[in-house]
Amino acid sequence: MAVEAYFEDIEDKIIRVLRSSKYSVKICVAWISGKIYTPILEDLANRGVNVELVYDNNSTNLRHGVPLSNKYKTYAIDTRLSSSLMHNKFCIVDDEILITGSYNWSNKAKDSFENIVVIRNEFELIKDFLHEFYDLIAYYDAFSSNYVRKCHCGSNxxxxxxxxxxxxxxxxxxxxxxxxxxxxxxxxxxxxxxxxxxxxxxxxxxxxxxxxxxxxxxxxxxxxxxxxxxxxxxxxxxxxxxxxxxxxxxxxxxxxxxxxxxxxxxxxxxxxxxxxxxxxxxxxxxxxxxxxxxxxxxxxxxxx
Structure with missing residues (x-):
């Protein structure tokens, strides 16, 4: 296992890891810039890399644009409660590299004090994140067919x-x-x-x-x-x-x-x-x- 922590030039570090991918990239982030990441993800898809993107369906993403493309799959997560977010920030590359941390993949994130860690070959940990990724896709697929009943007190x-x-x-x-x-x-x-x-x-x-x-x-x-x-x-x-x-x-x-x-x-x-x-x-x-x-x-x- 190898672990590296980064506090500066985080966007560049993320892009380098993405471009190193051979067969799969799974991104799960609350915010992501279409301007920055669309050309990168499309290039990966053109090389045969299977790209999947899960992101929060919030007003910031809608206003600034997310990396939408017909070259890879995207899942906009609407959460159960109006005040909640899909607030994950992680990426799995080739099922062997995990990127996670406080850094949002947005236009302004590089101006803030943020961090990521890049973890390689820690497979038990990566498996946990794989489950979270596909749990969210299952949540996305089921959104329109489910509802929450209310108690007489107004709670769920x-x-x-x-x-x-x-x-x-x-x-x-x-x-x-x-x-x-x-x-x-x-x-x-x-x-x-x-x-x-x-x-x-x-x-x-x-x-x-x-x-x-x-x-x-x-x-x-x-x-x-x-x-x-x-x-x-x-x-x-x-x-x-x-x-x-x-x-x-x-x-x-x-x-x-x-x-x-x-x-x-x-x-x-x-x-x-x-x-x-x-x-x-x-x-x-x-x-x-x-x-x-x-x-x-x-x-x-x-x-x-």
């Missing part, structure tokens, strides 16, 4: 499935489905659903078959493709299934296991969320904590 709602234990020949699990208010934890029990082999689909039984001692780019891409396939399969499964719509799957877990076992502390429970609908992931937290007298406590108490 999502449907949470609490996954029970598997049983039977087909590893069937009961899923208790709850409507959950994001801001104030208002909840209501919507009903029960059943699913087969869901824990395996969620990766809760998943064991990779590659050797981490030789974790190179090929290993990373193989792992990434398997994880991506599982993620896409889950998204398609929950989008296409009949019955109650489910936006997240979680289980009840003890948060203070060591303290409870060693010091006889009172057990404290949480909801660990293993899967979230790609389109609602910024609304749904990864963990729901017991609020003791509120809705999350009602969910936890119903399952312990």
């Amino acid at each position: 709602l999502f449907n949470l499935g609490i996954l029970g234990q598997e049983s039977g020949l087909y590893d069937e699990s009961k899923i208790d489905v709850w409507s959950v208010c994001v801001k104030n934890n208002h909840v209501s029990h919507l009903g029960e659903e059943y699913a087969q082999h869901l824990r395996a689909q969620l990766g809760m039984k998943y064991e990779p078959d590659w050797c981490l001692e030789t974790y190179d780019k090929d290993s990373m891409l193989s792992e990434f493709q398997q994880e991506r396939s599982r993620s896409n399969s889950l998204q398609n499964y929950f989008n296409s299934r009949s019955g109650l719509r489910i936006h997240a799957i979680g289980t009840i877990a003890m948060d203070n296991w060591n303290g409870h076992m060693e010091w006889d502390e009172e057990p404290e429970y949480i909801v660990n969320i293993f899967w979230r609908d790609m389109y609602l992931r910024k609304l749904i937290p990864e963990t729901l904590y017991d609020d003791y007298f509120g809705g999350i406590n009602e969910i936890i108490s119903d399952h312990v």
Whole structure:
């Protein structure tokens, strides 16, 4: 692994790395100048480099222009909430170089105090950024077909499935489905659903078959493709299934296991969320904590 940090001449450093690409460039930035980067990206595309650009669909980009071209794919991200941004600033080159930092790829960025780091061959880290990149493309693809329900308090709602234990020949699990208010934890029990082999689909039984001692780019891409396939399969499964719509799957877990076992502390429970609908992931937290007298406590108490 090699890591380089830059605080001056950042635009030139970015352009040099882009021009060094052999087969792929994936750019994900909040702001980007069409004047600066369109000719560079078109030149890469003309050389056979697969170029993909994800950017925030904000007024600054609309006013000043982004690098639009029929030579490569672009995705303008409209976020869930009017006050939020797609604020990432990273680029992946040939699946082996990562550029990230505070620097916006805009006309005025070079006048500000900014930074980037260029990271080479840190494949576990690059894989995480690859997932974020394609998560955003999935978010873009689903934008027009999704909406967020509102609670009576005005907050957003999502449907949470609490996954029970598997049983039977087909590893069937009961899923208790709850409507959950994001801001104030208002909840209501919507009903029960059943699913087969869901824990395996969620990766809760998943064991990779590659050797981490030789974790190179090929290993990373193989792992990434398997994880991506599982993620896409889950998204398609929950989008296409009949019955109650489910936006997240979680289980009840003890948060203070060591303290409870060693010091006889009172057990404290949480909801660990293993899967979230790609389109609602910024609304749904990864963990729901017991609020003791509120809705999350009602969910936890119903399952312990």
